[in-house]
Amino acid sequence: MFNKILLATTGSPASFGAARVAFDMAKRYDSEVTIFHVVGVPTKAFSHVVNDVRTGEEVEVDEEYLSWVEEELKTTFAKQFEGAANAKIVLTTGVPSREILREARKADSDLVVMAASSGENASFHKGYPGSTLQKVAKAARCPVLSVHRESASYWGGFSNILFGTDFSKQAESAFKFALSTARELDCDLTIFHALDISGKVLDQNEIEENLIIARKRIRETYVPLMGDFKNYDIEVWEGTPYVEIVKLAREKSVDLICLAHHTNELDPERARIGSTVEQVILRANCPVVSVSKPDKV
Amino acid sequence: MSKKILIIDDDQDIRSYLGDLFGDNGYETVMAEDGAVAMEVVTAEKPDLITLDLEMPGEWGPRFYRKLSQSDEFKRTPVIVISGLQANKYAIPKAIATLTKPFDAEELIRIVKDTIG
Amino acid sequence: MPQGKLCNRQPIKTDEQLKLTLSDKSGKQYYAEMKELDVDTNALWATIQKTMKSRIKTWLEICAHCGMCADSCFLYQVNDCVPEQVPSYKIQSTLGHIVKKKGQVDNEFMRHCMKVAWSQCTCCNRCGMYCPHGIDMGVMFSYLRGLLYSQGFVPWELKIGSGMHRVYRAQMDVTTEDWVETCEWMAEETEEEWPGLTIPVDKKDADIMYTCNAREPKHYPEDLAEAAVLFHVAGENWTVPSEGWEQTSLSMFAGDWECCKDNVNHVYDAIERLNPARVTGTECGHAHRATVIEGPYWAGREDGLPPKPYIHYVEWLAEALREGKLKIDPAKRIKEPVTLQDSCNYVRNQGLKDVTREILSYIVEPGYFVEMAPNKEHNYCCGGGGGFNGIGLYREQRNVALRKKMDQILDTGCKLVIAPCHNCWDAIRDLEEEYEIGIRWSFLKPLIIGMLDIPEGMRVEW
Numbered sequence: 001m002f003n004k005i006l007l008a009t010t011g012s013p014a015s016f017g018a019a020r021v022a023f024d025m026a027k028r029y030d031s032e033v034t035i036f037h038v039v040g041v042p043t044k045a046f047s048h049v050v051n052d053v054r055t056g057e058e059v060e061v062d063e064e065y066l067s068w069v070e071e072e073l074k075t076t077f078a079k080q081f082e083g084a085a086n087a088k089i090v091l092t093t094g095v096p097s098r099e100i101l102r103e104a105r106k107a108d109s110d111l112v113v114m115a116a117s118s119g120e121n122a123s124f125h126k127g128y129p130g131s132t133l134q135k136v137a138k139a140a141r142c143p144v145l146s147v148h149r150e151s152a153s154y155w156g157g158f159s160n161i162l163f164g165t166d167f168s169k170q171a172e173s174a175f176k177f178a179l180s181t182a183r184e185l186d187c188d189l190t191i192f193h194a195l196d197i198s199g200k201v202l203d204q205n206e207i208e209e210n211l212i213i214a215r216k217r218i219r220e221t222y223v224p225l226m227g228d229f230k231n232y233d234i235e236v237w238e239g240t241p242y243v244e245i246v247k248l249a250r251e252k253s254v255d256l257i258c259l260a261h262h263t264n265e266l267d268p269e270r271a272r273i274g275s276t277v278e279q280v281i282l283r284a285n286c287p288v289v290s291v292s293k294p295d296k297v
Numbered sequence: 298m299s300k301k302i303l304i305i306d307d308d309q310d311i312r313s314y315l316g317d318l319f320g321d322n323g324y325e326t327v328m329a330e331d332g333a334v335a336m337e338v339v340t341a342e343k344p345d346l347i348t349l350d351l352e353m354p355g356e357w358g359p360r361f362y363r364k365l366s367q368s369d370e371f372k373r374t375p376v377i378v379i380s381g382l383q384a385n386k387y388a389i390p391k392a393i394a395t396l397t398k399p400f401d402a403e404e405l406i407r408i409v410k411d412t413i414g
Numbered sequence: 415m416p417q418g419k420l421c422n423r424q425p426i427k428t429d430e431q432l433k434l435t436l437s438d439k440s441g442k443q444y445y446a447e448m449k450e451l452d453v454d455t456n457a458l459w460a461t462i463q464k465t466m467k468s469r470i471k472t473w474l475e476i477c478a479h480c481g482m483c484a485d486s487c488f489l490y491q492v493n494d495c496v497p498e499q500v501p502s503y504k505i506q507s508t509l510g511h512i513v514k515k516k517g518q519v520d521n522e523f524m525r526h527c528m529k530v531a532w533s534q535c536t537c538c539n540r541c542g543m544y545c546p547h548g549i550d551m552g553v554m555f556s557y558l559r560g561l562l563y564s565q566g567f568v569p570w571e572l573k574i575g576s577g578m579h580r581v582y583r584a585q586m587d588v589t590t591e592d593w594v595e596t597c598e599w600m601a602e603e604t605e606e607e608w609p610g611l612t613i614p615v616d617k618k619d620a621d622i623m624y625t626c627n628a629r630e631p632k633h634y635p636e637d638l639a640e641a642a643v644l645f646h647v648a649g650e651n652w653t654v655p656s657e658g659w660e661q662t663s664l665s666m667f668a669g670d671w672e673c674c675k676d677n678v679n680h681v682y683d684a685i686e687r688l689n690p691a692r693v694t695g696t697e698c699g700h701a702h703r704a705t706v707i708e709g710p711y712w713a714g715r716e717d718g719l720p721p722k723p724y725i726h727y728v729e730w731l732a733e734a735l736r737e738g739k740l741k742i743d744p745a746k747r748i749k750e751p752v753t754l755q756d757s758c759n760y761v762r763n764q765g766l767k768d769v770t771r772e773i774l775s776y777i778v779e780p781g782y783f784v785e786m787a788p789n790k791e792h793n794y795c796c797g798g799g800g801g802f803n804g805i806g807l808y809r810e811q812r813n814v815a816l817r818k819k820m821d822q823i824l825d826t827g828c829k830l831v832i833a834p835c836h837n838c839w840d841a842i843r844d845l846e847e848e849y850e851i852g853i854r855w856s857f858l859k860p861l862i863i864g865m866l867d868i869p870e871g872m873r874v875e876w
Contacts, residue, residue: 060439094633139603151387156357253363
């Protein structure tokens with residue numbers, strides 16, 4: 001299920017965690033990994049003059065420049081390239097989110113791996129997932145795995161998956177992905193729902209009533225889909241969803257969190273703050289995969 | 298009887314360096330080159346303390362720590378993370394200490410002494 | 415040296431020559447060759463005799479050198495009001511001189527003309543409104559550009575631009591296959607959120623055929639998706655042609671007349687083939703000028719009109735809002751000071767000043783729309799028109815040119831600028847990048863989509 005991995009990277013330290021995970025997956029699961037780098041965003045006239053995504057400077061893209069960038073990437077990821085038989089570099093120009101989506105579609109990628117922010121580029125605010133991830137996560141046909149904190153990349157493979165559900169339509173796809181990954185890689189799977197009580201003072205009986213209902217709903221919704229798969233646990237408790245997901249993942253030494261991506265806000269700049277999946281990406285100590293579409297699960 | 302330390306690291310040089318260091322300070326040592334082997338060694342040798350690398354060719358450090366912490370017998374074994382990775386102190390928050398390579402040998406010995414005597 | 419390998423009198427006609435020219439970084443060799451390029455003075459004079467009609471002849475003759483045009487020119491204003499930037503001087507000292515000399519001019523003079531034609535005039539046509547005789551220097555500069563192009567004296571990017579049109583029939587290397595593929599992709603990406611949405615390619619007898627700017631499929635295909643969403647919500651029976659979808663014409667900026675004609679005929683062929691009731695283009699100014707205003711004459715159409723009614727996107731949008739095909743949720747209207755950039759190419763050139771304001775009346779909370787001064791047909795060029803945005807050689811001059819628009823925007827006090835024109839949009843983006851005045855800018859499509867009052871069930875929350 002991870003035959004083709006698209007690692008979208010700026011080559012900056014912000015993407016080292018994502019790169020570590022992608023290359024490790026390639027070695028561990030015998031995947032083909034494409035290191036995809038958007039050299040720059042076109043400015044005037046044709047695509048040949050771009051603002052370099054790392055320096056922000058205006059440069060003219062020609063073969064010489066491209067081979068220089070390729071060398072830079074090879075040097076940056078020299079250690080990872082060792083032993084990665086199926087790794088190749090693809091460079092292009094354009095708007096990063098758009099080009100990542102284009103490449104994922106063209107290559108029929110099974111998974112996009114990328115950092116949560118692009119690092120040095122000042123137009124992205126550190127501490128919030130870059131809008132590139134937003135746009136890619138929303139429109140990609142395949143799951144998008146992102147790594148924000150470098151320490152989230154120190155697991156080496158997946159064996160303990162946390163699937164957080166809000167019972168949305170997209171969560172169905174996210175669940176399917178979590179389950180098939182768990183089956184294929186023989187992982188433990190925790191199905192979790194956090195009852196959102198942030199900012200509310202509720203009667204404890206009412207809370208626990210709702211916890212019982214949610215647990216029942218998980219059993220009715222997901223257990224019938226699991227067939228002979230038995231390595232699962234169900235957890236439901238109250239709190240602020242992103243906090244509880246991060247805490248549970250830490251406590252259980254989870255190495256992959258799987259969530260549904262959905263936002264109704266068309267303007268990614270405005271949708272950036274506050275959604276559960278983005279907060280989890282920023283805070284988790286393991287990779288977070290967000291699933292939006294049912295195609296590649 | 299001297300206390301026993303398990304050294305988990307994929308780098309042969311680091312293993313022998315740590316072996317010498319602990320040996321000079323009166324500890325017995327056992328070795329493992331990745332997390333999977335390490336769990337067997339833990340079961341057989343029952344070490345008093347473990348030093349743990351993070352990134353290794355086979356099973357990585359955090360995964361070993363998870364297994365260790367799930368074992369009733371060994372979950373209280375103190376672990377010191379010794380790794381070259383940049384953000385290593387967040388990798389295993391319950392480790393008693395995290396040192397970044399290259400590390401200060403005296404500091405390591407002090408931590409070990411404080412922990413297991 | 416008579417003609418260079420890259421800089422010569424031949425248009426770029428093959429992909430090979432195109433790539434060769436493109437690979438010449440910054441046009442270094444191209445401009446070096448230009449210094450050696452012979453002027454075929456006999457051909458130049460022959461061309462003038464054949465193509466310079468009475469209007470331009472008369473304009474050159476009757477100019478009284480009164481200088482009334484000086485203050486009308488934003489380039490004169492932002493360049494310390496030096497006499498060399500007075501429109502009448504600019505054209506008399508270039509085209510006027512060539513005509514006076516019956517084409518007997520040298521290489522250096524042609525290179526001087528190139529500089530004036532592409533860095534001291536954006537063909538915004540504003541001066542024509544202020545000349546007591548109605549002399550339009552912009553029109554004359556367009557003509558001069560044609561003469562210069564025929565002799566090989568054209569900025570590197572525009573030589574390539576018209577080459578792109580000749581080779582790909584689009585201003586960028588987007589093939590028919592790429593384009594159709596992009597349409598499928600965007601439909602695929604949008605249909606979950608908007609069930610039933612399609613981007614019909616080559617549908618005959620539709621009510622509307624849509625044409626766009628190659629930058630959209632190449633770099634910003636979401637613009638096409640946004641157009642599709644708005645047509646879908648409005649319930650339009652629409653289509654895009656598989657060929658003849660590219661509405662722009664860098665060849666117009668380059669002065670490549672032969673290519674201009676080919677461009678527009680390609681679009682008109684699509685109209686004839688698909689027989690839509692009407693055609694509309696994207697939010698682009700020069701594309702509209704090329705296909706709707708000037709195009710019929712290039713194509714030699716007797717009635718001076720495209721084969722079918724061809725409206726600008728703002729006209730379609732105003733109509734859809736007026737007739738209630740698109741409804742705006744009043745709660746989502748813009749509630750911050752917002753200003754509007756009038757595109758020279760369809761406002762001054764075609765008078766579409768009221769429809770854009772009608773659109774704003776639907777989408778901006780009353781009291782928040784602030785006009786630039788001056789505005790409508792008196793508005794100034796964004797600073798990057800006529801190809802100026804794209805020419806590396808004159809980047810410095812272009813950046814100075816942006817100052818007029820910057821001052822106009824700053825005077826409105828608005829932080830949001832609506833720019834329903836690709837060139838204006840690019841120029842305003844560049845001016846923010848260059849001068850960092852803290853503004854945002856937008857086409858109309860994404861703003862409208864964010865404000866729609868959508869019928870129940872039409873949009874699936876995704």
